[in-house]
Amino acid sequence: MMFRRKTWSSKRLWHCEMNASVPQVTARTAALPWQLLQAPPSWRNIDFISDLHLQDGAVATFCAWQDFMQTTQADAVFILGDLFEVWVGDDIFKPEQAQAFETRCAQVLKSASQRLDIFFMHGNRDFLLGAEFAKICGMALIGDPAVLEFAGQSWLLSHGDALCLMDTDYMAFRAQVRGVKWQQEFLARPLAQRLEIARELRAQSETRKRSGVVYSDVDNTEACNWLHTAKASHLIHGHTHKPADHELGDNLRRVVLSDWDAAGKPPRVEVLRLTLKAAASHQTGSCSIRRITTDLA
Ligand code: MN
Numbered sequence: 472m473m474f475r476r477k478t479w480s481s482k483r484l485w486h487c488e489m490n491a492s493v494p495q496v497t498a499r500t501a502a503l504p505w506q507l508l509q510a511p512p513s514w515r516n517i518d519f520i521s522d523l524h525l526q527d528g529a530v531a532t533f534c535a536w537q538d539f540m541q542t543t544q545a546d547a548v549f550i551l552g553d554l555f556e557v558w559v560g561d562d563i564f565k566p567e568q569a570q571a572f573e574t575r576c577a578q579v580l581k582s583a584s585q586r587l588d589i590f591f592m593h594g595n596r597d598f599l600l601g602a603e604f605a606k607i608c609g610m611a612l613i614g615d616p617a618v619l620e621f622a623g624q625s626w627l628l629s630h631g632d633a634l635c636l637m638d639t640d641y642m643a644f645r646a647q648v649r650g651v652k653w654q655q656e657f658l659a660r661p662l663a664q665r666l667e668i669a670r671e672l673r674a675q676s677e678t679r680k681r682s683g684v685v686y687s688d689v690d691n692t693e694a695c696n697w698l699h700t701a702k703a704s705h706l707i708h709g710h711t712h713k714p715a716d717h718e719l720g721d722n723l724r725r726v727v728l729s730d731w732d733a734a735g736k737p738p739r740v741e742v743l744r745l746t747l748k749a750a751a752s753h754q755t756g757s758c759s760i761r762r763i764t765t766d767l768a
Pocket of ligand 1: 522552553594595596630632709710711
């Protein structure tokens with residue numbers, strides 16, 4: 472085996488009874504249609520990232536992400552979709568190829584998972600990342616949306632594409648490709664064919680981008696509906712590549728993560744961090760939300 476089995480510190484034991492190799496903080500309540508994640512009392516800092524679009528060849532972004540995963544002082548990292556530019560099935564991962572891009576990514580995740588908890592939500596680029604690969608990486612797959620209880624409040628987490636209701640073509644495409652039947656048929660195709668299809672889709676997407684098409688944004692009314700359902704005040708999401716803090720009224724907020732491009736001018740390597748304030752407990756709450764830029768040096 473190339474990966475060593477995860478060794479758990481005693482402070483984390485309480486939430487990994489079900490499977491010692493993957494963080495388990497999930498439960499489902501009757502009152503909520505979505506997955507509920509309860510932060511362990513020991514968590515003080517949580518990092519959120521999304522839309523890194525990691526790919527072989529984008530070396531600067533991979534290195535910045537690797538550096539972040541190796542050095543973050545957070546207790547948990549939530550990856551809210553599109554970690555990978557494309558993922559056509561877990562069989563792309565060939566552990567015997569030590570220098571392959573996917574192997575290096577898995578090593579970064581596995582190594583980080585030895586000292587912090589990693590949660591992965593699918594994006595529209597990497598929704599075919601499966602339970603098998605997630606387990607190898609030591610990260611827990613979570614649903615979209617998911618509700619996180621931390622610092623005495625509920626935080627609604629999503630990739631964000633499911634809220635771009637105005638893009639009806641995409642919503643139809645999404646409904647299709649997120650279905651079990653489509654995925655079974657697609658994954659049954661030879662790997663080379665899947666890679667070819669992915670290349671075509673990306674080329675189409677690039678052409679569309681260059682044509683100056685205006686992408687639809689998250690629908691604020693639906694975002695408020697989701698927040699009310701989750702009894703949350705903050706929605707944290709990515710996907711749109713438009714980092715901002717939107718006030719939606721009624722004390723509701725939509726916090727949008729930045730995408731990453733370490734070779735961009737200026738570089739984009741931003742992390743959103745929640746920090747439980749000193750002396751605050753998870754019951755009484757009180758935490759700060761900050762955008763931090765990882766050290767590129
Ligand atoms: Mn996306």
